[in-house]
Amino acid sequence: MAVTKINRKKSGFQRRKILPYLLVSPYLLFVLVFVAFPVFFCFFLTFNKWNIIAPMHFIGFDNYSRLLHDRLFWKAIGNTLKFLLLHIPLQLVVSLFLAYLLNQKIKAAAFFRASFFMPVIVSGVVVTILWQQLLGYDAGLINRMLTSRGMHKVGWLVNPNVAIYSIAVMATWKNVGLYVILFLVGLQTVPPQYYEAAKMEGATRWQQFYHITLPMINPTIFMVVILSTIGGFNLFIEPYIMTGGGPLNTTLSAVLYIYKQAFQYYNMGYSATLGFFYAIMIMGVVVLQKKFIEKEV
Amino acid sequence: MYVALSAAALTFIYPFIWMIGASFAPMHEVGNLTFWPAHPTWDNFKIMVSKIPIGRSLLNSLLVAVLTTSLVIVTGSVVGYALAKMQFKGRQYIFYVIVFTMSLPFQVTLIPNYITMINLRMVDTYFALVIPFAVSAFAILMFRQAFQGLPQALIDAARLDGCNETGIIFRILWPNIKPTIVTVAILSFIGSWNEVLWPLIVVRNEKLMTMPQLVTLFATGGRADSQLGVKIAAAVLLALPVMIAFLFFQKHFIQSMASTGLKD
Numbered sequence: 044m045a046v047t048k049i050n051r052k053k054s055g056f057q058r059r060k061i062l063p064y065l066l067v068s069p070y071l072l073f074v075l076v077f078v079a080f081p082v083f084f085c086f087f088l089t090f091n092k093w094n095i096i097a098p099m100h101f102i103g104f105d106n107y108s109r110l111l112h113d114r115l116f117w118k119a120i121g122n123t124l125k126f127l128l129l130h131i132p133l134q135l136v137v138s139l140f141l142a143y144l145l146n147q148k149i150k151a152a153a154f155f156r157a158s159f160f161m162p163v164i165v166s167g168v169v170v171t172i173l174w175q176q177l178l179g180y181d182a183g184l185i186n187r188m189l190t191s192r193g194m195h196k197v198g199w200l201v202n203p204n205v206a207i208y209s210i211a212v213m214a215t216w217k218n219v220g221l222y223v224i225l226f227l228v229g230l231q232t233v234p235p236q237y238y239e240a241a242k243m244e245g246a247t248r249w250q251q252f253y254h255i256t257l258p259m260i261n262p263t264i265f266m267v268v269i270l271s272t273i274g275g276f277n278l279f280i281e282p283y284i285m286t287g288g289g290p291l292n293t294t295l296s297a298v299l300y301i302y303k304q305a306f307q308y309y310n311m312g313y314s315a316t317l318g319f320f321y322a323i324m325i326m327g328v329v330v331l332q333k334k335f336i337e338k339e340v
Numbered sequence: 341m342y343v344a345l346s347a348a349a350l351t352f353i354y355p356f357i358w359m360i361g362a363s364f365a366p367m368h369e370v371g372n373l374t375f376w377p378a379h380p381t382w383d384n385f386k387i388m389v390s391k392i393p394i395g396r397s398l399l400n401s402l403l404v405a406v407l408t409t410s411l412v413i414v415t416g417s418v419v420g421y422a423l424a425k426m427q428f429k430g431r432q433y434i435f436y437v438i439v440f441t442m443s444l445p446f447q448v449t450l451i452p453n454y455i456t457m458i459n460l461r462m463v464d465t466y467f468a469l470v471i472p473f474a475v476s477a478f479a480i481l482m483f484r485q486a487f488q489g490l491p492q493a494l495i496d497a498a499r500l501d502g503c504n505e506t507g508i509i510f511r512i513l514w515p516n517i518k519p520t521i522v523t524v525a526i527l528s529f530i531g532s533w534n535e536v537l538w539p540l541i542v543v544r545n546e547k548l549m550t551m552p553q554l555v556t557l558f559a560t561g562g563r564a565d566s567q568l569g570v571k572i573a574a575a576v577l578l579a580l581p582v583m584i585a586f587l588f589f590q591k592h593f594i595q596s597m598a599s600t601g602l603k604d
Contacts, residue, residue, distance in 0.1 A: 082453030318447035
């Protein structure tokens with residue numbers, strides 16, 4: 044307020060010139076402190092060994108060669124990819140299916156939409172604690188239902204071959220509602236005349252869906268794939284609470300590993316190297332997806 | 341069709357209802373499949389309150405979320421206004437910077453920002469939980485878009501009346517972009533309320549912890565391990581405020597969240 048008052052006394056021309064910079068200055072300051080500095084500092088850290096307390100120690104490319112030979116890191120990336128391999132297709136199919144149903148002028152659509160949306164807004168911590176009870180081995184709800192029907196228990200979170208996929212299903216359950224809404228918006232952009240024309244030609248429902256709906260909502264599909272890829276690569280709180288990365292490190296996600304390196308072992312330089320590498324990898328994957336999907340159109 | 345939809349709705353809602361029921365169940369009844377325990381009790385909540393400062397963490401979460409949201413709205417409007425309605429050198433570059441910051445994965449900034457917090461002596465203060473989230477690139481873009489849709493005449497008329505720029509933004513323009521304000525408010529409130537990774541890093545003092553952080557540490561730290569019901573009660577308390585807000589402002593929530601995907 045004070046500044047604008049002083050400025051008003053100056054000529055209008057001058058005031059107009061300074062004012063915009065004044066208005067964007069909070070953002071510029073923020074970017075400087077929380078984006079520009081971190082990016083450079085992170086890059087700088089990758090050439091150093093540092094545990095915060097002792098002075099920094101320049102070690103050249105040691106962190107990078109350690110990364111290349113770090114089996115656990117590659118395993119964590121592998122786990123994250125396994126997670127994505129189930130999470131993305133499941134997310135796409137389930138959310139598109141539900142959106143498609145909701146789009147058929149049905150009653151109580153608002154109720155259904157809201158119920159799908161509930162897990163989206165609730166904290167991941169809640170969802171994780173809840174699913175821990177569902178997926179427990181002895182007392183878990185799902186295993187109890189299975190045994191009461193004479194079936195075998197499944198080690199949803201304790202079997203090394205299953206655990207990461209259980210987490211993928213849970214993450215899908217949490218996010219599907221958001222993508223249902225995105226698909227609904229997409230589906231509503233398809234002009235109804237297209238379907239009417241197709242019906243006149245004798246196209247089946249499936250043909251209509253495949254030849255009209257899918258191509259028309261391609262941008263939404265692209266968006267859903269990108270959003271769930273980025274979200275999936277950031278997998279952290281679910282394994283952190285549910286399994287701590289176990290059993291046998293099969294649910295150790297890349298972000299959880301990066302977090303542990305920094306805030307459990309205090310290998311700041313090494314963790315920064317992992318983070319830097321991982322960030323570039325994510326951007327690379329997203330760019331590739333973009334190219335691939337654009338070609339498909 | 342209705343069968344499929346109802347089955348799906350049940351899959352999404354049943355676990356929550358079960359969770360609320362289980363939070364009132366005495367220890368030997370927690371694992372039961374029934375909706376409501378045969379002998380409901382407040383014990384789980386009582387034990388939780390005696391073990392962790394859950395009430396305090398609720399206030400912390402509220403304070404942090406309200407402060408963050410207000411700052412995001414104010415900074416977002418001011419910067420968004422400059423980008424939408426003013427001509428100045430470098431405007432295009434700032435726009436590029438915003439898009440870049442939005443696509444930058446947080447793994448890169450995590451450790452440096454922690455170091456910044458240490459150097460600014462902000463670790464274990466509310467500042468650490470609010471300041472790094474006080475400016476949102478997404479909010480700036482939302483406000484920019486909203487302001488672009490308003491006629492220049494509105495601004496010119498206000499200037500003729502001697503209104504300064506802050507007055508123009510907050511008194512003249514704000515009433516015209518209420519939906520955008522609501523959207524940004526909901527998104528940043530939910531984002532702040534549910535944030536857990538950052539608090540885990542910058543807050544160690546139990547008195548300053550936000551609810552998700554406290555509940556996470558409670559659930560993983562072994563203090564609740566033997567008592568499932570207590571753990572679930574903590575989860576219920578964490579979920580309840582957001583769920584209630586959602587029931588009241590359902591439409592706004594869904595529209596807001598949908599717009600996150602539509603920013604491009």
